[in-house]
Amino acid sequence: MMNLENMVHVLASHTVAQNLVELWGNDEGSLELWRASSNFVYAFKQHQNQYFLRFSFEQNQTMDQLKAELEYMQYLYLNGFPSVVPIRSKNGELIETLMAPEGTYMAVVFSKANGINLDSDDITEIQMEKWGESLGSLHYLSKKFEPGFVRRKSWLDTVELMEDVFQRHPSDRIALEELNKVTSWLQSLPKDNETYGIIHYDFQLDNIFFEENKNSFNVIDFDDAMYHWYAIDIVTALDDFIGEENPSSKVLMRSFLNGYRSKMNLENDIVAQFPRFQRYANLYKFYKLSISLDHEVIMDAPSWYDGLRGKLMRVKDDLRITFQKPW
Template identity: 45%
Template sequence: MPIRSSEGKLVERVTTSEGGYIGVVFSDAEGESLDCDQMNDSQMEAWGKSLGSLHTCSQVYEPDKEIKRKDWRDGLDHIAVALERHSHEKEALMELDNLRIWLYSLKQTKHEYGLIHYDFQQDNIFWHASTSQFYVIDFDDAMYHWYAMNIVAALADVLDNKERDSSRQVECFLRGYTAICPLDKQMIEHFPKFLRFSKLYSFSRILTALEDSDLSNTPPWYAGLRLKLITVRDEMRLGFSNPW
């Protein structure tokens, strides 16, 4: 829950010599953070149930029309704008065209499409052992998309792990999810394409973050972070040439 400042505001804006800052504070999320490698079968299932419960709520949630969240079209537009500044990224541009055609071909029903968290990963969920439930934070990236996209985004690290067989983890997650919320078989078949959206969207955001990033007089951690983003960008780029 958001906590009000001493001035009674939920959001505080502060101007400093370094620029403007916007600050918010939230109450603690109970529980502990778990990596996938730490999760047993019942926790993976509970993770799936938690996301299924969120989608069940999303199906009936009606936000204020003036503050409606962005949707997947806005995501495609963000990618397009970023790639316009990097026109040499030919494979990424082709990937965008393929994704656009595919996404516009999908049907949108209340059982398959709605407001999703989009970042339902381990760093945003906290295991509460006494209730066998996860507490969720960080809805900053929420958007209107297919619920299958939320599943794929949550399991992205599991699905993309080439070094080990993650089928059991996915099976446990989906068993928990479908116990709460139905999932069409065709949507499961679309998981690889939703993963491609997630990667291209992340790629465009990394491109944007790296623009004008070759700075001097930076703190010690900056060079390591920049190198990490460059490495991830280059690895992602290799996947765009894979056939559809």
């Protein structure tokens, strides 16, 4: 999640999106908000073809990290992995910037992902297996990926970011204590080419699109890609299923892991450590929520603001409870 103050400012008029999309060109009247979470994402059409504009404040992601993300995505695409691709602007650039009084925006445009989003309540065992197979294919390609001049951030970089935020807020001391425990545990894990590499990090159902005629998934949203243990990608993908006690969830998870194992080795001792990887995931989510809620009181906030802020605060409180669970 981005800072809510930034979200309120940008969504008040959509002027930033309108100015940015002109750098690529769009059919008149086709620009519309699609998603506002970690980034702003707008759908638009150009010559009746669908594209997506994604932009954020420069302080939320550096130019080097954005270039590294696009390099990784292009590598995947060139090696046959079904994912969206960045589109060059009218200036021939993959990344465009826009200076504004409140800061600099960085923007990219992506092709449309074919297919539909699936729902966790309706997904079938076969689709779960294909989902796991898709993630396994991504990790298999990640093992061979060699970045150019810039590498994506690592989990240690995120630890430094989280530590800085948690230290600024006394009420988050329990999160800082949990971070120290998780960091020590992760540093004790073996790290080799079979278990560690660049991951998607947000391989959930809202970021993958199922093409029924091909029985495969198209993937979007690589802006959280980082170097981490592959296991964390599985854990975050299955967030809606892990911890559920009903038999159907366990069957679906087993199908996912069967699909994953068709492409990547996954030892049972790694699976047994999923709950500890979940603790890192909870901390990272808590950190993002902290950033989102870290702002002064917003005067004349839009009608949606109080509801969203209250929801995020409740999620953050629920995550605090997980930090109290014994190791």
